[in-house]
Amino acid sequence: GAGVSQSPSNKVTEKGKDVELRCDPISGHTALYWYRQSLGQGLEFLIYFQGNSAPDKSGLPSDRFSAERTGGSVSTLTIQRTQQEDSAVYLCASSRVAPPLSPLHFGNGTRLTVT
Amino acid sequence: TQLLEQSPQFLSIQEGENLTVYCNSSSVFSSLQWYRQEPGEGPVLLVTVVTGGEVKKLKRLTFQFGDARKDSSLHITAAQPGDTGLYLCAGAPLAAGNKLTFGGGTRVLVKP
Numbered sequence: 771g772a773g774v775s776q777s778p779s780n781k782v783t784e785k786g787k788d789v790e791l792r793c794d795p796i797s798g799h800t801a802l803y804w805y806r807q808s809l810g811q812g813l814e815f816l817i818y819f820q821g822n823s824a825p826d827k828s829g830l831p832s833d834r835f836s837a838e839r840t841g842g843s844v845s846t847l848t849i850q851r852t853q854q855e856d857s858a859v860y861l862c863a864s865s866r867v868a869p870p871l872s873p874l875h876f877g878n879g880t881r882l883t884v885t
Numbered sequence: 886t887q888l889l890e891q892s893p894q895f896l897s898i899q900e901g902e903n904l905t906v907y908c909n910s911s912s913v914f915s916s917l918q919w920y921r922q923e924p925g926e927g928p929v930l931l932v933t934v935v936t937g938g939e940v941k942k943l944k945r946l947t948f949q950f951g952d953a954r955k956d957s958s959l960h961i962t963a964a965q966p967g968d969t970g971l972y973l974c975a976g977a978p979l980a981a982g983n984k985l986t987f988g989g990g991t992r993v994l995v996k997p
Contacts, residue, residue, distance in 0.1 A: 774927070801983070803985065805987070810971070810990075810992060811989060811990060812887070812891070812973060812987045812988055812989035812990040813928070813973065813975075813987040814987075815984060815985070815986060815987070818983065818984055818985075820983060826982075826983075826984055828984070829984075861927055861928075863927065868983045869977060869983050869985045871915075871916055871933065871935070873918065873930040873933065874918075874920075874928075874930065874975075874985065876926075876927025876928050876929070877927050878925065878926050878927050879926075879927055
């Protein structure tokens with residue numbers, strides 16, 4: 771079966787432009803996470819969606835960041851007025867039920883470069 | 886300060902040697918997970934430990950969950966170049982619901 775799909779795989783944008791990153795989770799998975807990973811570092815939690823519950827947005831670094839999940843499936847992470855410090859790999863993961871016992875299945879990420 | 890502290894940050898060893906990676910916290914976790922990540926890919930789950938004091942073995946990899954459920958370790962016996970990667974521990978503290986937090990990672994390089 772298909773895994774978690776993220777697009778684009780690479781995105782280069784100019785400082786100040788807006789970007790949208792897309793995540794297609796595994797079908798039927800109720801939980802969806804977004805993380806950010808700087809080069810060779812650990813994962814920084816951004817936002818968590820679980821079913822129809824209000825998302826946990828506590829990891830979003832500023833109000834330039836927002837995310838939505840439509841119909842309990844596809845999710846979009848939007849970064850407005852991008853800054854150079856936004857450059858990182860953005861990883862999406864889904865799980866069948868709410869973690870922590872249920873493993874996360876990750877996509878290969880979107881590498882964002884802000885010039 | 887990260888909720889989950891991993892040590893060491895980087896480990897370079899020769900093929901055939903053993904290594905241990907540590908994951909420590911001051912918080913209590915209902916469970917901890919270990920993932921391995923290779924360049925250009927997302928992390929892949931290796932194991933979940935649930936019970937305090939639990940030891941799980943996955944071929945040459947041994948995972949241990951501390952008695953107090955605040956720490957975990959990963960031991961690799963007779964490391965091979967295929968073990969090279971970024972090892973990440975992750976967990977949700979009891980007070981944090983389902984917000985899964987990751988450690989900073991340990992980069993392991995096994996040289997042939």
